[in-house]
Amino acid sequence: MKLYGVTGWKNAGKTGLMERLVTEIASRGFTVSTVKHAHHTFDVDHPGKDSYRHRVAGASEVILASRNRVAQMTELRGAEEPSLDSLLPRLAPVDLVLIEGYKRDRHPKVEAFRAETGNSLIAPDDPSIRAIAADCPVEIDRPVFDLNDTEAIADFILSEVGL
Structure with missing residues (x-):
């Protein structure tokens, strides 16, 4: 199974992006499962x-x-608390597992970023973040997508994992 994450600080738009990505990628004929980390x-x-x-x-x-x-x-x-690595084998095989949260794990990720939260980017200190999905311009050495451009973000993820 291929893995790709969506990470970011609270209220950055992770869940909405995950929901849109699942819909978009599944509509292309791929099977998708998700794992979401909760801090509560x-x-x-x-x-x-x-x-x-x-x-x-x-x-x-x-x-x-x-x-x-x-x-x-x-x-x-x-x-x-079980690790992400111990949870993944519980899933039935699919084409892609999208992972929300787990920002400290090393799988490749897209960082969701909203300017209004006032948080800084995680990406500059985390090479596992391969791209940013933001609601504002971002200067960084990785691809930056509009947070709502689900199709382009899905294209990027599918290309990254070879699907």
Whole structure:
């Protein structure tokens, strides 16, 4: 599987770009999966639901399955957060895995950048960032795309990974 990331600071436009890239790349006939890093606690099930009750009762893992989707929840219960490398083998084979976040990992990435956030670019200190997708002009030694030019960003990523 080919890997490519979208990284950037909070509110830089990562999720919107990811969503548009998945739509664009899948529309070209490629299979795409995603991995998103969260810096906060989250739940995919809700209090009162059977799967939630199983997990709260002490189950280490809960698989919820229907004819429309399957979700697997693993309760870490104090164990270390799994690395990206340990999560990727859990995915079924696809043409491309797009990774949101994981800015410290070494896979190739596009940095999403919005001027209004007031943050500096990550790219100058990170050679794994191969391009910038920005809402403003950026001076850097890598390709710079308009943050909303999804087609051009998709072209770049697909070329980078050889698809």
